[in-house]
Amino acid sequence: MTDAAAGTPASPPPSPWERERPARVHVAPARTPLSRERVVEAAFAVLDRQGLEGLSMRQVAAELGVAVSALYAHVGSKDDLLELMYTRLYDGFEMPEPDPRRWQEQVREYARSGRRRLLSHRDMARISMAHVPFTAELLPHVEALLAVFRTAGLPDRIAAEAGDLISTYIDGFVLEEGMWRDRAARHGGDGSSLARPDWPEMADEMQNYFASLPPEDFPHLRALAGLIVSDSSDERFDIGLEIILRGLASYLPDSAAGPDQDAGRAPDAT
Amino acid sequence: MTDAAAGTPASPPPSPWERERPARVHVAPARTPLSRERVVEAAFAVLDRQGLEGLSMRQVAAELGVAVSALYAHVGSKDDLLELMYTRLYDGFEMPEPDPRRWQEQVREYARSGRRRLLSHRDMARISMAHVPFTAELLPHVEALLAVFRTAGLPDRIAAEAGDLISTYIDGFVLEEGMWRDRAARHGGDGSSLARPDWPEMADEMQNYFASLPPEDFPHLRALAGLIVSDSSDERFDIGLEIILRGLASYLPDSAAGPDQDAGRAPDAT
DNA sequence: ATATCTTAATGAACACCGTTCTCCCGGTGA
DNA sequence: TCACCGGGAGAACGGTGTTCATTAAGATAT
Numbered sequence: 001m002t003d004a005a006a007g008t009p010a011s012p013p014p015s016p017w018e019r020e021r022p023a024r025v026h027v028a029p030a031r032t033p034l035s036r037e038r039v040v041e042a043a044f045a046v047l048d049r050q051g052l053e054g055l056s057m058r059q060v061a062a063e064l065g066v067a068v069s070a071l072y073a074h075v076g077s078k079d080d081l082l083e084l085m086y087t088r089l090y091d092g093f094e095m096p097e098p099d100p101r102r103w104q105e106q107v108r109e110y111a112r113s114g115r116r117r118l119l120s121h122r123d124m125a126r127i128s129m130a131h132v133p134f135t136a137e138l139l140p141h142v143e144a145l146l147a148v149f150r151t152a153g154l155p156d157r158i159a160a161e162a163g164d165l166i167s168t169y170i171d172g173f174v175l176e177e178g179m180w181r182d183r184a185a186r187h188g189g190d191g192s193s194l195a196r197p198d199w200p201e202m203a204d205e206m207q208n209y210f211a212s213l214p215p216e217d218f219p220h221l222r223a224l225a226g227l228i229v230s231d232s233s234d235e236r237f238d239i240g241l242e243i244i245l246r247g248l249a250s251y252l253p254d255s256a257a258g259p260d261q262d263a264g265r266a267p268d269a270t
Numbered sequence: 271m272t273d274a275a276a277g278t279p280a281s282p283p284p285s286p287w288e289r290e291r292p293a294r295v296h297v298a299p300a301r302t303p304l305s306r307e308r309v310v311e312a313a314f315a316v317l318d319r320q321g322l323e324g325l326s327m328r329q330v331a332a333e334l335g336v337a338v339s340a341l342y343a344h345v346g347s348k349d350d351l352l353e354l355m356y357t358r359l360y361d362g363f364e365m366p367e368p369d370p371r372r373w374q375e376q377v378r379e380y381a382r383s384g385r386r387r388l389l390s391h392r393d394m395a396r397i398s399m400a401h402v403p404f405t406a407e408l409l410p411h412v413e414a415l416l417a418v419f420r421t422a423g424l425p426d427r428i429a430a431e432a433g434d435l436i437s438t439y440i441d442g443f444v445l446e447e448g449m450w451r452d453r454a455a456r457h458g459g460d461g462s463s464l465a466r467p468d469w470p471e472m473a474d475e476m477q478n479y480f481a482s483l484p485p486e487d488f489p490h491l492r493a494l495a496g497l498i499v500s501d502s503s504d505e506r507f508d509i510g511l512e513i514i515l516r517g518l519a520s521y522l523p524d525s526a527a528g529p530d531q532d533a534g535r536a537p538d539a540t
Numbered sequence: 541a542t543a544t545c546t547t548a549a550t551g552a553a554c555a556c557c558g559t560t561c562t563c564c565c566g567g568t569g570a
Numbered sequence: 571t572c573a574c575c576g577g578g579a580g581a582a583c584g585g586t587g588t589t590c591a592t593t594a595a596g597a598t599a600t
Contacts, residue, residue: 034548056586069589070549078587129399129442132449134476139483139491146490159490160497161509164446165439172399172438179402206404213409220416220429221409227430239431247517304577326557337579339560344577348558 034066036074040084044121047085051182052123057081086131087138089117089124095144103152104245110145111170111241118174125175133167149248158251166244173237203229304336306344310354314391317355321452322393327351356401357408359387359394365414373422374515380415381440381511388444395445403437419518428521436514443507473499 032038042063047055057078061068075081093113096106118125133142142163149159184202210218210225221228230236312333317325327348331338345351363383366376388395403412412433419429454472480488480495491498500506 057588058586067550068587069551072588073548126400129445130396130449132446139488143488143491146494150490150493156494157497157509158513160494161506161513164443165510165513168442168446169435169438172442173434175399176402176434176438179400218409218413220420221413223420224416224426224430227427236431239427240435243428243431243435243517243521244514245517246520247513247515250516250520251513327559328557338558339580340578342559 034064034070034074036084038064039071039074039081040088043081043085047124048122052126055123082127083131083135085121085124086127087135089121089128090133090138090141093117093141095141096148098144098147098151100152103148104249106148107166107245108238108241110148111166112237114167114170115174115237118170119177123178125171125178129171129175153252153254154248155251158248162248166241169240169244173240177233199231203231304334304340304344306354308334309341309344309351310358313351313355317394318392322396352397353401353405355394356397357405359391359398360403360408360411363387363411365411366418368414368417368421370422373418374519376418377436377515377518378508378511380418381436382507384437384440385444385507388440389447393448395441395448399441399445423522423524424518425521428518432518436511439510439514443510447503469501473501 039060043055043060046059046063050059057068057071060081061071071081075084096109099106118128133139145163145166146159149162150156154162180202181199184199187198187202187205206229207225210222210229213222215222309330313325313330316329316333320329327338327341330351331341334340341351345354366379369376388398403409415433415436416429419432420426424432450472451469454469457468457472457475476499477495480492480499483492485492
C-alpha cells in the first residue's frame with residue numbers, strides 16, 4: 001500500500017503461489033510490552049463495555065491493538081483468562097480478624113463488600129458463579145471466612161457449610177440483579193447504541209402485570225409484588241443475609257433463646 | 271401447550287418482559303411430526319451426552335437427523351430452546367397445599383425434589399441459574415411456594431425474600447456439585463470417550479492437599495477439610511437447607527424460643 | 541562486527557458456532 | 571387439476587477459540 005504511484009508501471013499483484021512479502025509496512029510504534037496483567041485489564045474493559053457475550057479473545061486483542069494469537073503467550077486459554085479475572089476480584093480484599101463477639105457484623109461486612117466488588121464489573125457474578133475459590137491465591141480468604149464462623153462457636157458441620165452458603169448467596173443475588181438489569185436494558189434500548197437501564201418503567205410494567213393476575217389464583221404473589229420488584233436492592237440483599245445469619249446463630253451453643261442482640265436488622269447499608 | 275399440567279392452576283397471560291415467541295405450532299402433522307416437543311427432547315439428549323458446551327443447534331439437528339434450519343421453524347432461537355428446557359424442568363412439579371404446621375417439611379420436600387430434578391440432567395443447574403421463574407408457565411409454582419411461607423406466618427418482607435433465597439440455594443448447590451463432578455471427570459477420564467467420575471480419587475487428592483497446607487496458616491481449613499469434601503452431598507445439602515429454615519423460623523411471631531421441634535438436623539445422619 | 545539464540549508477535553488457517561436466506565418438495569383447499 | 575403454502579434442505583455470512591509456521595527484534599557470544 002506504500003507504492004501506488006501513478007507514473008511508474010505498477011507491479012502486478014503477486015501470483016497466488018508465491019508468498020506475499022509484507023515489505024515491512026505498519027510495524028512497531030514502540031509499544032509497551034504485552035503482559036498477563038495488561039491482558040486481564042483489557043478483558044475487564046471489554047467486559048464492562050460489551051458484557052460477557054461480547055468478551056471474546058478477538059475483542060480483547062483489538063482492545064490492545066494486538067493479534068489474537070499474541071494473547072495466548074500470556075493466558076493459555078479463555079477459561080484461563082476468566083479464572084484470572086475471577087481471582088483478581090479478590091485482590092486487596094481485606095479479611096477481618098475473627099472476633100467472636102462481632103462475628104455477625106463481620107459476615108455482614110464481608111458479604112456487602114463482596115457484593116460491591118461483584119457489582120463493580122458487568123456480568124461479574126456470572127463469572128464468579130462458574131468458579132470455585134479453592135485455588136492457591138484464594139484459599140486464604142476461605143480460611144479467614146471459616147475462621148470467623150468457627151471462632152464464633154458454630155459447630156464444625158455448620159461452619160463448613162456456612163462458607164459455601166453465603167458465597168452462593170452473594171453470587172446468586174448479584175447474578176439475579178444483573179439479569180433484571182439486562183432485561184430492563186433490552187426492554188428500553190432497542191438496538192440503540194446506548195441501552196439505558198430504564199428500570200423504573202420496567203418495574204412499573206411488572207407491577208401492572210402482577211396486579212393483572214387473577215386474584216383468586218395469585219393472592220400471595222399480588223400481595224408481595226411490591227416487595228419483590230422493590231427498587232431497593234440493598235435492602236433486599238440485607239434481608240436475605242439476615243435470614244442466613246439468624247439461621248447460623250441458632251446453632252450457637254448459648255443461643256437457647258432466639259437471635260441475640262446483634263441479629264437485628266442491619267443499620268442500613270450505604 | 272396442549273397438555274398443560276392438570277393439577278396446577280391455570281397459566282396467566284405472558285408477562286410483558288418475556289420475549290414474545292412465534293408459537294406457530296397448530297397444524298396437524300400428517301407425516302413425520304418434527305415438533306417443538308421433539309426438538310426439546312433431542313436437546314436434552316444432546317445435553318446429557320455432551321454437556322452444555324456441546325449443546326449446539328447443529329448437534330440437536332443431527333440428533334434428529336434433520337437440517338439445522340428446520341429447528342428454527344419450531345424454537346425461534348437457541349435462547350428460546352434453553353428457556354423451553356428450563357420450563358420443562360418444572361413439568362409435573364407438584365406443589366404442596368400450604369399447611370402452616372408442616373411448612374418446614376414442605377419446604378424441605380420442595381427443595382429436595384427441586385435438587386433431584388436439577389440433577390436429572392447434566393449441567394441443568396447452569397441453565398436454571400440463567401433464568402428467572404417469572405414466566406407465565408412458572409408463576410403458579412412461585413405462587414405456591416410463597417403461599418407456604420406466607421401462610422406459615424412469616425412477615426411479608428421475609429416471605430418475599432425466602433422464595434429467592436431457597437431457589438438460589440438449590441441452583442447454586444447443584445451447580446457447584448456439577449463443577450466438582452466435571453473436575454473429577456476431567457481428572458480421571460483424559461480424552462477417553464467415557465469419563466468416569468472418579469470421585470473418590472479426587473476427594474483423596476483434595477484431602478491430601480488440605481492436609482499439606484501449613485497448619486499455622488490454615489488451621490480451620492484443615493480442621494474442616496473432611497466436612498468440605500464430604501462424599502455425602504445429600505447431607506451437605508440438608509445442612510445448608512436447615513440453616514435457611516432456622517433463619518426463616520426465627521421470624522415467626524411465636525418463635526421467641528429458638529428453633530421449634532421440626533427444625534432439627536435432617537434424619538439422615540453421618 | 542558478526543553470527544547465533546531467544547522471545548514475542550504475527551497472519552493465516554481450522555473447525556466449529558448461531559442465524560438467515562433461497563430454493564424446492566409434497567400435501568391441501570378450491 | 572392446480573395454485574398455494576408450510577416445512578425441510580442446503581448454502582452462506584459473520585463470528586468464535588485455538589494452533590501453526592513464520593518473522594521481527596533484542597540479547598548474547600565469538
